[in-house]
Amino acid sequence: MIKGYLMILGSERSRMIVYLIWAAVFGVAQGLSMILLVPIARDLFDGDLTAAGRWLLVLLPVVAFCAVTFYVQSLKSMRMAVFTMRTLHHRLGDHLVTLPLGWFSREKVGSVSQIAVKGTMFVGSAGAHLITPVVTNLISSITVVVGVLIIDWRIGIVAVIGAVVLWGIGGLSSRMIAEAEARNHGAAVEVNNRVLEFARHQPVLRAFGRAGDRYEPLDDALIGQHRVGRQVMWRSVLGIMLNGVAVQVVFTAIIVVGAWLAVTGRIEAALLVAVIGLAARFTDPIAELALLGSSLRMATAEIDRIAAILDTDAMPQPDHPKAVTTPGLVEIDHVGFSYEGEATRRVLADVDVRLPTGSMTALVGPSGSGKTTITRLIARFYDVDSGAVRVGGVDVRDLDPATLMDQLSLVFQDVYLFDDTLWDNIRIGRPAASDDDIRAAAATAGVTPIVDRLPDGWRTRVGEGGSALSGGERQRVSIARALLKNAPIVLFDEATSALDPENEAHVAASIRALAEHSTVLVIAHKLSTVVAADQIVVLDDAGRVDDIGTHEELLGRGGRYTDFWDQRSAATGWRMASARN
Incomplete structure (x- = not known):
């Protein structure tokens, strides 16, 4: 998705890169703030208030830095969303006027109208509402996993395996939804074309007494869109259920492994409590990433449609245009x-x-x-x-x-x-x-x-x-x-x-x-x-x-x-x- 963004933004991709850097920095700061809670909680359970205070002094500037980076990246994400929508409209418009006039068939015009209105809005808003949580959750999760591996490599291994499992299930559910959404886009384009056809050709329909009857092509298109919409809904529900079950399984596995380590004396009970709290914070962003997977794929599909238009070869232009020699011939x-x-x-x-x-x-x-x-x-x-x-x-x-x-x-x-x-x-x-x-x-x-x-x-x-x-x-x-x-x-x-x-x-x-x-x-x-x-x-x-x-x-x-x-x-x-x- 990010690669697609960089492509469609063209020469303005530096704006996206700066925004991504700020989002990544915020993700690292967020992950560090989670990790620092472990030694603080462990020292509090042990009754060592002095050590807990020292760790708290380390946590405070990290939290402050986290707040600053959150504000900056949020501001840049909103600006990026507005800029993306404006840029896409301009790039599409500038490119469309270079295409051969024969390219503009009825089907392509219907698809372009769908992309120019819905697609650009969706892609632009995705920059503000999808990229930020994806980047920050991914970076913070990686940071937390690295921290858990340092704290205790055995629990860390379970966290790594759990992250892979959650990522795989999230990818499966998002693919299911994205495939249905692709069909939904095609159904929406067909409905648009049929509505325009129905409106433009009212004289013909009325001339043959069909104005008050069902217009079968439009009815069929609406029925098809309704059917595809139901598929998207059911697949979305199934994907959410799979993600929820997977999160609970991974979280339970971390607790079970941690409890076994504590019971067998391999780790302290206080550390176990702190790690469980960290695991709860760890599974949340991973679960959110899985839930965002379907939206990511839908946004990627819209980006691909926009890119397909932008990649369409323009009418070849001569490097050295010639002047007319015989006007009218x-x-x-x-x-x-x-x-x-x-x-x-x-x-x-x-x-x-x-x-x-x-x-x-x-x-x-x-x-x-x-x-x-x-x-x-x-x-x-x-x-x-x-x-x-x-x-x-x-x-x-x-x-x-x-x-x-x-x-x-x-x-x-x-x-x-x-x-x-x-x-x-x-x-x-x-x-x-x-x-x-x-x-x-x-x-x-x-x-x-x-x-x-x-x-x-x-x-x-x-x-x-x-x-x-x-x-x-x-x-x-x-x-x-x-x-x-x-x-x-x-x-x-x-x-x-x-x-x-x-x-x-x-x-x-x-x-x-x-x-x-x-x-x-x-x-x-x-x-x-x-x-x-x-x-x-x-x-x-x-x-x-x-x-x-x-x-x-x-x-x-x-x-x-x-x-x-x-x-x-x-x-x-x-x-x-x-x-x-």
Whole structure:
């Protein structure tokens, strides 16, 4: 656990080392004060008050020193706890922003939220409430054992064996509890994910009449968490019982051995009484250590989870970043790619596409053909397995991340708006933009009509994720961000198939506006967008490029694109027929 603390504190580990030294010094002082009670008690039983007084004079400064060290280490432990929590939040935050964006899956986001809230609090408080008693009890117990060995080696041997037995039983019980707690953590993460899922997807549940029914995934997660919680409770009870019995057995063994030594005349009766008192003080910290074992293992498990995030490799950064040579140019050079865990299935295979500066390219193909993956590789959510992706004439792996993002505007299907004003959600595109620039971008994207109907206009808060707006309106705000950023390259997942005609018209107009000054890559769904493209890239089911060309060229060659066009054209003519008797 302490090793884990030193690791997660990084360059600030010296604070922990100083605190541990003070805790260890307090443990030694506490153990010495216990040992000094033996000669005092022995001399008092013998009636030698002078000798007892001399030992008492030795004890008083030790007790005073013990009090001072206790105060200092207690103060440092509390400061260490607060510092640890603050440091962990900063270190996690600083490291998370360096990870590949593709790392942030739903499961990992749920785990991170659990760790950032519960884990850091638990680890921080453990520094104040666990490390201090563990270090001090361990050091004081060792000090007492050494003292007992000096006083009488035979009783000392029994104390050493008893300490080993208590430590072993404590380790067994703590492992049992820690294993159950690990499952409890996983169950808690699953519950968190299901609660968020249940809250976010209320429209879908209500649309199918499931809002008032049991939501089986959430119910199953709660039942699983309850079951694991019962296991943790029962294992905790069993561990406490084992520890209690072991303490009594060890204490009884010391008394029995001491009594035998006294009866056979090997030690004085007064010394036996003093040693029994010392044994009672000795078993207390050992028992407390055993009881703290489960908490230690739980804290260690949390530290391991934090360390696992901190140990996750950041997106590799170039030692000598290159400058963009051709703004707006995108080259996908014989790229092969597969997602983690899907190495046997290539998502993209030898994709070779060039997007000239100022051009508009439409990506078409069946679901699962790798259209969205291409946009993610351009934005370097992931690194390619083979080949290269070049932006502005430079491999994205040789660009500083800030430089790469300066070249790109991203407008994806899943639009997220922050729980802030409409005005500030657009300003994110370019924080230094003037008010006139923001209004112009909003007007082009069709946001102005939204502003006119909102009660507080530009100052209306859009809610978490933009819940106060419709899907089409959120898409308009996202496009306004892209227009305001005015980046050389725009990656656009059109996502107009589910929009009403008004929103679709605004999105189409925005695409045309973006194409006037930027290189635009569109995952195309609408025929009008496909026809307007300077080139169309057709992907097949295996993630390969089937054909590239203009609309007329591809129709002339026939093949997969012609089938796509015919299916889309036929779909546009569908209509609801009236029922006839």
